Amino acid sequence: MNSDLMRGKLIPMLIAVLLACAGCSWGIDRGMEFPPLDAGVTMAVVRHGQAASSEERRDTIRDPARLRALVRFVDERRAGWEQPWYGVPVPYTIVEFRAGSEMEGSFGIGTNFFETLRNGDFYSRAASRQELAEFSRLIGEPPPSGTRR
Numbered sequence: 001m002n003s004d005l006m007r008g009k010l011i012p013m014l015i016a017v018l019l020a021c022a023g024c025s026w027g028i029d030r031g032m033e034f035p036p037l038d039a040g041v042t043m044a045v046v047r048h049g050q051a052a053s054s055e056e057r058r059d060t061i062r063d064p065a066r067l068r069a070l071v072r073f074v075d076e077r078r079a080g081w082e083q084p085w086y087g088v089p090v091p092y093t094i095v096e097f098r099a100g101s102e103m104e105g106s107f108g109i110g111t112n113f114f115e116t117l118r119n120g121d122f123y124s125r126a127a128s129r130q131e132l133a134e135f136s137r138l139i140g141e142p143p144p145s146g147t148r149r
Helices: 002-025 050-055 064-075 129-139
Strands: 043-048 057-061 093-099 102-109 113-118 121-126
Touching: 043 064, 057 064, 064 093, 064 129, 102 129
Parallel strands: none
Antiparallel strands: 043 057, 043 093, 093 102, 102 113, 113 121
């Protein structure tokens, strides 16, 4: 009798937990892949200090060789983007890619992730230490430390 009582409470409770877990992932894009950046990118605006926007510093990259290297880096990472249920993390440095006055998209760096603004929405993906160091080198910034800024 005790077993029947437990089964009667356990099954509805398991169903409720499963539904709650499924609800946490509704509306989340997983595995998003973007088209390549426009070959017409004419400059990249590097916005440092996103966490403290009042202290933000901007640099502009117009050198064609550096632009090609940045665009190649971003295009090699077009797949695997998602919108976590808890929200996309905020990067501390963002690179805005522009073709003339039009923004083609952005690519940001955090302590262990990349963030992007493409197709009118924000996405993130995990990044290895090697990827973070390479991107930091491309934008002329020291590699991220192990702690969040």
